[in-house]
Amino acid sequence: MSYIGICEYVIGVIHDKDIWYYVGDKDSDGKRIRPDERYSSFLIDAKRYDDEDLLREELESLPKTLTYKILELQRCPKCKKEFTEHPALSREDNETEICPECGVREAMDVYLKNQK
Ligand SMILES: [Zn+2]
Structure with missing residues (x-):
């Protein structure tokens, strides 16, 4: 089976009936992102993980009040x-x-x- 993938993951956050994406807690300059700005409805903003272990680790550190989903990025x-x-x-x-x-x-x- 031919697999055309890039094997990257993002964290989805269940938001009502939509899925939002976890942006991360720091921006590209290393500045902390405010907690209410850590989620975006745009996939382009999502923080990407190429390591599933790292992703799970980060997932553990996120507030338990929200429902998360590991999403595989495909092109x-x-x-x-x-x-x-x-x-x-x-x-x-x-x-x-x-x-x-x-x-x-x-x-x-x-x-x-x-x-x-
Ligand atoms: Zn298409």
């Missing part, structure tokens, strides 16, 4: 965007894992083709 081979959701299977070869958005787009294309 969509089709649109090159990063995503953390469950991947969709490409209809082109039935084995390439693509992002959910591209999955929907491919399904729409098939649907539209069948309409003709």
